[in-house]
Amino acid sequence: MASGAHRRAERVRVTGIVQGVGFRPYVLRLARDCGVQGSVQNNTDGVVIEVEGEIESVRRFLTRLPREAPAAAEISELYSAEIAPQGYAEFTIRASAEGSAEITAVSPDIAVCPDCLAEMATQAHRREYPFITCTNCGPRFSIITEVPYDRPNTTMNAFEMCPTCAAEYRDPVDRRFHAQPIACRACGPRYSALVIGARFGARPGTGGGAAADPRSVAGRPTPRREHDLGAILQLMVETIAAGGICALKGIGGYHLICDAEAEGPVARLRDWKRRAGKPFAVMMPDTETVEQYCGALEHASRRLLESPARPIVLLEDHKRRVAAGVTNGFSTLGAMLPSMPLHYQLHRRLRSALGARAIVCTSGNRGDEPIVIEDQEAEQVLGAVAELIVGYDRRIHNRVDDSVVIPRGEQGPLFIRRARGYVPAPIRTALDAAGILAVGPQMKATVALGTGREVVLSQHLGELDNPETMEFFEEVIERFTRLFRFSAGTVAHDMHPDYLSTRFATEYAAARDIPTVAVQHHHAHIAACMAEHALDGPVIGLSLDGTGYGPDGAIWGGEVLVADLAAFERVYHLEYLPLPGGEAAIREPWRIALAQLHHAFGGLDAPELAALELTRFVSEAQRAAVTTAIERGINAPLSSSAGRLCDGVAALLGLCRRAAFDAEGPMRLEDLARRAGSRGASDRGLLHRDLGPYPFTLRDGVIELGELIRAIVADLLERENPSLLARRFHATLVEILVSASLSLRVDRGLRTVCLSGGVFQNRVMLDSARRRLEEEGFTVYTHTKVPPNDGGVALGQVAVAAARR
Secondary structure, eight states: OOOGGGEEEEEEEEEEEOSSSSHHHHHHHHHHHHTOEEEEEEETTEEEEEEEEEHHHHHHHHHHHHHTOOTTOEEEEEEEEEOOOOOOSSEEEOOOBOOOSOOOOOOOOBOOOHHHHHHHHHOHHHHOOTTOOBTTBBOSTTTBOSSSOOGGGBGGGGSOOOHHHHHHHHOTTSTTTTOTTOOOTTTSOOEEEEEOOOSSOOOTTSOOOOOOOTTSBTTBOOOEEEOOHHHHHHHHHHHHHTTOOEEEEOSSSEEEEEETTOHHHHHHHHHHTTOSSSOOEEEOSSHHHHHHHHOSOOHHHHHHHHSTTOOEEEEEOOSOOSOHHHHTTOSEEEEEOOOSHHHHHHHHHHHHHHOSOOEEEEESOSTTSOOOOOHHHHHHHGGGTOSEEEEESSOOOSOOOOOEEEOOGGGOOEEEEOOTTTTTOOEEOSSOOTTEEEOOOSSSBOOEEEETTEEEEOOOOBOTTSHHHHHHHHHHHHHHHHHTTOOOSEEEEESOTTOHHHHHHHHHHHHHTOOEEEEOHHHHHHHHHHHHTTOOSOEEEEEEEEEEEOTTSSEEEEEEEEEOSSOEEEEEEEOOEEOTTTHHHHHOTHHHHHHHHHHHHTSSOOGGGGGOHHHHHSOHHHHHHHHHHHHHTSSOOEEOOHHHHHHHHHHHTTSOSSOSSTTHHHHHHHHHHHHHHHTTOSSTTOOOGGGOOOOOEEETTEEEOHHHHHHHHHHHHTTOOHHHHHHHHHHHHHHHHHHHHHHHHHHHOOOEEEEESGGGGSHHHHHHHHHHHHHTTOEEEOOSSSOSSGGGHHHHHHHHHHHHO
16 A cells, blocks of 8 residues: 555545446545545435555546446536545445435436347346346336335335345446345246236227127136236237237336237226227337438437437327327327337337237326326226236336437437436526425426435326315325435426416425415416526526416416516516307317407407308307307406417317317317428428418507408418418418517617427427527527426426526
């Protein structure tokens, strides 16, 4: 050992996602490679390293430490301070310890890695195990109950390691060194199946049928249990091939799966889930199969599909191979690759039986209820539709649905739903957000915890008007506060007084005698985008969505704001139009279309309206009822919503007059515009310049819509191609935003724009608005870390509360 004069000792503290990703074994191997001594230890702050050795060896260790970290690790901060040498003789991993009141980040769940898959294929005697894992892959967030992330603090604590697994766990040179979910067929979780029987028996592609299992009594099958893995996989293949439905326990909850090319089971699944219109996602074995369904993949799409998060990626459905009921008329297909070892084992057998194939893989729930995670509940609930229920005996602690993303090249993904594979990775901000709990909005709910300069955003929760989802909401708040050692000092919530999240915030804060902060919905949208990009404003905030409570008591949603994090000013907004029937207008957009016509033509009796197809669709009684509601102001709240404007235009074009799911009309309008663009536009998703926008007027802070509606009606009467009308409408919305922004540049000198709100899930709107604004010299910021929809509002609520504090 070198003399003290030539030795150096450092204590290093590393925060971020550094637990459950093989960080400590990596540090030990690096230390041995650099010839230094010391220790590494998990605590509730993150990872603490003490290192000593020759000066040059320690310097080399500190230089390489962040550069060569495991791929799944995300280092937020690294602090190093010189200490007195401790006299270490070797480098060791020490047992985890408690630390400060701060908390380390928890790793999201990670899809099975290529190394483990290779071992499954080449070492069948030990490694062909459907829960194979290592320090680089496997469940994390879904199984953790406490921190630090050690086996006793996960649902793997029920499984005692066998001697072979224990030896690998303790071996510093083994890839499974301190891999907390390590297990094998001798000591780990096991699959079992409840075989309900082939109740429908449709062969793929036959459109379904009602042939009962001949072994059943009076058409009712007799359930039985199966525990052999090979037999379970064969039963799954046979069920899918026969047009049946399987329920399969995934990482964060149960999925329902069936053949994506068979109309019968797809229709039956859609009927049972009460999912009349929204497309289903599909799983495919590899990117080569994805290309057989969707055509050549761009690099960004391939990267997202193959990423450790394994999200659902929205792609062009070029080949139209899946059953029509999967996409339900949309030109995109939500595809994902396998995330668990069993998924690969299933696809391998399916390939032998049916060829490389897409299977529907949708959340195991009904309606808006949370995804099922309990095995007994799966049998009781999912057993009503599935012929086969496949589960395993490791408990899921944290329910987490699949993430949904849209690839956008080098701009990063556009999140539609942020959940499995991404949650609970923290979002770095420039704010001190410590102690702020944000409870989000009513729809697409998430909650957020401010922990220093990071914000932990929860997984997608759903719609809070569903009682089961409200229970899930409260469960997540309780579990996140415990997991992240969080103590709320402020509760931020939406301004809407009747949101269930607002009521919860009021009661929660009163019980703890802490203050609340009410945040206007569209300000929160813009603040979320600002927080992502460490902006403090002022910025031009373009916030377009379906619903948000305004301080004037009206429904906002088409807003041009000047905002910083603490406050905002509403400078322009879409003209207020009534929603006849209130909430019924959202479910029946023909009502909104009639309100638009009534506004643009001064009533519904204008002669030119008689030739509209919409007029023939609506009965005289319905027209009279809508007219009365509008003219007398009876159950016809005023709305400036861009989402509702899109609803009405979609109904005028005959795309969606009764919505089967939230935002169906705007989605079909976008899809129609994108299809037109794909037939001639040089840039996919962008608008032809030669079409030009419809007329509109900006007057006294109001974006007037009468001219726009009259021009659309004129095009409809001229029998113009509906896809061109859809594209002109999108072009008009973009030019409205550009005109308002140019006005603010002149009046306020502002050149920075943030785009947020659910309308910016629309790729035509997002890409076109960004392009046009940048052409005019603006710096444009969009979401890349949280959804632009209400799933990102909680982040904005934290940012506003922190800025005001």
